[in-house]
Amino acid sequence: MSSLLELRNVSKVYTKGLINAQPTVALRQMSLTLNEDEPTILTVAGESGSGKTTLAMLLLGFIDPTVGEILYKGKNIKSLTGEDRLAYRREVQAVFQDPFAVFNPFYKVDHLLTVPIRQFKLSKSKAETQDRIHEALTAVGLRPEDVLGRFPHQLSGGQRQRINVARALLLRPRLLIADEPVSMVDASLRANILETLRKLQRDYGVSIIYITHDLTTAFHIARSIVVLYRGGVMEAGDVDRVIKTPQHPYTQLLVDSIPWPNLDQQWGEHPIIAREAGGSDPGACPFMSRCPKAMDICKVRPPLYQLDRHQAAACYLHDKQAEVGDERLSDLLPV
Numbered sequence: 001m002s003s004l005l006e007l008r009n010v011s012k013v014y015t016k017g018l019i020n021a022q023p024t025v026a027l028r029q030m031s032l033t034l035n036e037d038e039p040t041i042l043t044v045a046g047e048s049g050s051g052k053t054t055l056a057m058l059l060l061g062f063i064d065p066t067v068g069e070i071l072y073k074g075k076n077i078k079s080l081t082g083e084d085r086l087a088y089r090r091e092v093q094a095v096f097q098d099p100f101a102v103f104n105p106f107y108k109v110d111h112l113l114t115v116p117i118r119q120f121k122l123s124k125s126k127a128e129t130q131d132r133i134h135e136a137l138t139a140v141g142l143r144p145e146d147v148l149g150r151f152p153h154q155l156s157g158g159q160r161q162r163i164n165v166a167r168a169l170l171l172r173p174r175l176l177i178a179d180e181p182v183s184m185v186d187a188s189l190r191a192n193i194l195e196t197l198r199k200l201q202r203d204y205g206v207s208i209i210y211i212t213h214d215l216t217t218a219f220h221i222a223r224s225i226v227v228l229y230r231g232g233v234m235e236a237g238d239v240d241r242v243i244k245t246p247q248h249p250y251t252q253l254l255v256d257s258i259p260w261p262n263l264d265q266q267w268g269e270h271p272i273i274a275r276e277a278g279g280s281d282p283g284a285c286p287f288m289s290r291c292p293k294a295m296d297i298c299k300v301r302p303p304l305y306q307l308d309r310h311q312a313a314a315c316y317l318h319d320k321q322a323e324v325g326d327e328r329l330s331d332l333l334p335v
């Protein structure tokens, strides 16, 4: 089986200057492989300063490893030239934390989406360009008529972030580096954007390296996880296994810091729905009795709704098909 991406013993050491240089080991002997034939979502999790962004910068070729090598389709990304380099530039895309910072405020969304198509000569006509843009916007759950013709400041943070994902998707990437893509997005839109990423992996065969400090979202979308601490890999493996039975004390600490809702607790005059649904099972979604779509998701990952009530909130708010009655969620779950 051929590899899409391979890190071989990669370390990155930053030095601050010539005098009194204090080296920082931002990444330490990291190795991992993503297979070309098995698009997957891999989470890289860790607290602030653990080396996550350094890893993203290395993978995108913005900085070079101090030791070790990074191979894309079997070739060291440092020595890529010509067609190979162009393919790597096109096929490895990124979505960053801040959906505000990426856009030039003077250009409309149309321009922002047309530029990459032009740069990589992906279309032969204006009509084809438009078709591609419409397809990409639709794939990320946006209606073209809602966003085209607008400036970035006329869009919500969630819309902007999805346009970032659409822009990456236009280039038909094989690998997406998503560095904290939902940390600056409203809680109600997080599940929506994470679901979009999952769709890219499932329907478009894009592998995703999802970088986060938030294990709840990692659990939501990833199949496997690498836990970083001070540049070193503490634990790695199947996401269910690592989060449910963490072996390393640092991972245990991260898992212990996940907020767990108390399903018996009442807020204001309204009892939480889990009560109404007879949901004494702590792993059950509080909205399960009235939300068919959530039930589907629950079958895949039952404890999702146990992890973070905001996740449940996001799911409810996002899911227009869910018939949960007229109650506003904010009446049921405090924000």
Ligand SMILES: Nc1ncnc2c1ncn2[C@@H]1O[C@H](COP(=O)(O)OP(=O)(O)OP(=O)(O)O)[C@@H](O)[C@H]1O
Pocket: 014, 015, 016, 024, 025, 026, 046, 047, 048, 049, 050, 051, 052, 053, 054, 055, 213
């Ligand atoms: N350009 C740089 N020069 C020197 N040290 C750096 C540089 N960039 C990062 N570091 C250091 O490397 C370590 C890892 O930083 P990095 O930004 O990769 O962590 P992170 O996990 O992404 O953190 P955060 O979640 O806060 O963004 C930190 O100790 C940081 O101070």
